[in-house]
Amino acid sequence: MKFSFKSAVWSAVYLLLLLSLLTPLSVLAIFFMMIPGVILYASLSLKSFIWHLVPVAVILVVFHPIYLLLLLIFTLPAIVMGHAYKTRKSALFALMAGSGMMLAEYLLLLLVGSVIFQFDLSSYIEDVVKLTIEPLTNSSNQMINGFAWTPEMTEDVAKQTQLMIPFALVVTSMVMAFITHAIARPILNVMGLVVSKLPPAREWRMPRALIWYYFLALLIEVISRQSDGTYWTMIAMNLSPLINLGFMIQAIGFFFFLSHTKKWNPVIPYFLAAAVFFIGPLRIIGIIDLAFPLREAISKSKR
Template identity: 30%
Template structure:
């Protein structure tokens, strides 16, 4: 049922696919390797019998996410930390996306041009002048330019969501899943600020339309560092709320604001830099 929802309702894939991953993780943690393979192969055969002509479509998603789920389950079984499990699983997904993209390119299929052509066909249904062709070209150029960051973000998001659901579901089924350290303890190295400033300056002097390696580096690393500094700022907010016993809903409201108001993002990045460079927490605790 989850497979069917994943294939025919792609807008809820961010929930259904991690649920599939959790099921695989549970089987891998619970069973030895031989029994796991037997159970998984049996499920594949059942889906082939049930799916018929769309069996390949139904199996493509679980097979794609299978390696990442196995890696995460293996690391849980070996009592590795949650961070290592998430990073390893996310990198596996990124590697698979890169291999898939290379395979498409080698076979003569360009997914970026396919998306652009479909979008241009949709535009023809709109009143003339609604969207300028130049704007479409610029959008898809930037989309292709930052595709490495997008793949990294997708891999990390699915790995984190899978871990969060595993922590929520599997302990109730008797399985021990490692816990992530509290976000309020997050402390990024000071070099993060240096890298951010350097990449920010680079992005100011590099033309994104040039197609150069420097442009690709700048426009892919900058959002990663921005997210890290935002997490550092949220870490400080969680720390302050915990220390002064404020309402626990405050940090979550801040997260919603960051997600939906881009202007707030600049403030959080600046606060994150201050938290890294200066002993703000020590001063706050001393004053209290």
């Protein structure tokens, strides 16, 4: 696909999204940042793709040079996902490659910021937490509600937030890649580029080794409670939520499988899938489905 009105529009969309990153809209815009880059790279030749980015880069420099760094940050994972689409890789491969590249960039930025620019992430998070919790520390609010928020509580919240940074980065990268795939795939299909889709939800299964990782996480949690350092605590606080997320995905897959097998109303598995994220114990269904051949047993009973 050569230069066209559609590709120019996507370049303009990319420009607007990048400009929104230094505004309050960045909270939402960041999750859609890779979409224009993926569409442009997957639908254009490398030379055309570069020429489409040149005017975007020139306009960004006029506003502020920092935008060029943002352009680079979000273009690299977009290229990775777009290349996966071009080479007919599976949707899961594209998602893992895109989220992995995004995560690697986050970690690199944290390293560069702390080493070169002396950016103290811990202090920044502590300041943000204090600013957020400040209404709770107001003496009048404490008198009305009969609840006293102490400085020690604020420090504890800040510490817990700092320890959860790796988990937040992983989940953010995965969500960005998933949203990008969900929106870019149908658009690229309309543009004539066939992009593979994710397997149906009823086929979602996590590796059975996740059970052993679960026991490992429990062991690390016990070690962290007996240790005075933050190293084991950080591992425990990030590993357990990631594993539980895997069990949630397994439970969602089981609900869709059960609905498909039993011919339930199509809306029911979506309600159950949403409930998994709000009702923690429902992930136990994912653990049972992973540990025992529930789906095979249901299929045999139907026969």
